[in-house]
Amino acid sequence: MYITITRQHLGNHFSQSAGDYVAYLEKENEDKSPEDREQFFDQNNNQVSPERVVEEIDKNTAKLKKREPKFYALTINPSQRELRHIGNDPDKLRQYVREVMKDYAAAFHRDREVTVDDIKYFAKIEHERRFKGFDRQVKENQTYRARIAKLENDLRKLERGEITGNPKAIQNEIKQLIWDAPHKIDGVPIKQGMQKPGLQTHIHIIVSRKDAENKLSLSPGSRYIESEASLNGQLVKRGFNRNQFYDQAEKRFDALFQYNRNYVETYQARKEFNTNPYGYFAKLMGLPTSERSAAFKILGKAGVQIPKLGIPKSKVELALKTIKEFKKAMRVARTASNIEI
Incomplete structure (x- = not known):
């Protein structure tokens, strides 16, 4: 499960x-067709029109300055493994979102308890993703696609009589480049804009910066987790605990759908990898054999290439060079919208 929180920002x-x-x-x-469209939904309604979403968010901005964000965007990205576990069921995803937004509300540090009833949000399920220019597959195919584009342009010039050459030889070279390209879908080299295969369902949530009564500012972008500040001579609580939110959102999925989460899928593992790679690999290698085997399968499906030096067999063998190679592979696999781990 991978969740992002970004503020409204245009230019x-x-x-x-x-x-x-x-x-x-x-x-x-x-x-x-109307019956095939995914509708916006909120905590209590399965169908909310786009017009109402805009109206509700736009009018809920009391006392916000022009240079302050009016809303935040959350994206919930279940992995393909998680989606398969729930049968890619949109009803279950809506159920999950409504529970997750309770955890979102609980992560705010305020003078009074913040509940989901204080949160004005609208969510929408999407089923498709497209490759972007910074995706690993697009980057690794770029040299081949550039050469193919050049040769295809040469063929058009040949047809117009602008250059001379052997069209058959050019066509054969194009076929060979297509064959050699490392990443293909149905025989076609992957390029920017192509639809990604497999289960790609995810949820976008637009959340008002102000609470449902348009009085209290609820910013998940706060740099504070939990703190107090003086306002008009009084101490007020402020902050948003992202770690708590991400951790609870993950546990919420597991509890709702009886999902047996592997170590490498956990939020805590991602944190460990970023802050203490030695500890991450030590825990990975210390997993029971079956769970460790499953972990490597999950990593492999996510695009993590095992370093040529191999995986260390013990803590003693956690050589610096091996860890650096594995870290590089992990970063490549987790760029862009890769959501498998």
Whole structure:
């Protein structure tokens, strides 16, 4: 499970309307019949119109300055393993979102308890993802695609009589480049804009910066976890505990759907990897044999290439060079929208 929280931001200024973002989230509904479209939903309603989403978010901005974000965007990205476990069921995902937003509310540090009823949010399920320019597969195919594009352009020039050459030889070279390209879908080299295969379902959530009564500012972008500040001579509580939120959101999924989470899928493992790679690998190698085997399968499916030096067999063998190679492989696999781990 991978969750991101980003503030509303367009260029060098904050828009005064959520309209553009809502329109962006409607892109997957284009050319679909009404019964096939995914609808926005909130804590109590399964169908909320895009117009109402824009209206509700736009009018809930009391006392916010022009250069302050009016809303935040959450993206919940279940892994393909998690999606298979729940049968990619949108009803279960809606159930999960409604529970997760309770954890989101509980992560705020305020003078009074913040509950999900204080949160004004709208969520939408999407089923597709497309490759972007910074995806590993696109980058590793780039040299081949550039050469293919050049040769295809040469063929067009040959047809127009602008250059001379052997079209058959050029066509054979193109076929060989397509064959050699490291990443393909149905025989076609992957490029930017192509739809990703497999289960890619994820959820976008637009959350108002202000509470449901348009009085209290609830910013998950706060740099504070839990602190107190003086306001008009009084101490007030502030902050948002992201670690708590991410950890609880993961546990919520496991409890709801009886999911047996492997160590490498956990939020705590991701933190350990970033802050203490030696500790991460030590725990990985200390897992029971069956769980360690499953962990390496999960890592492999995520695109982590095992270093040529091999995986260390014990803590003593956690050589610096091996860890550096594995860290590099992990970073490559986890760039862009890779959500398997």
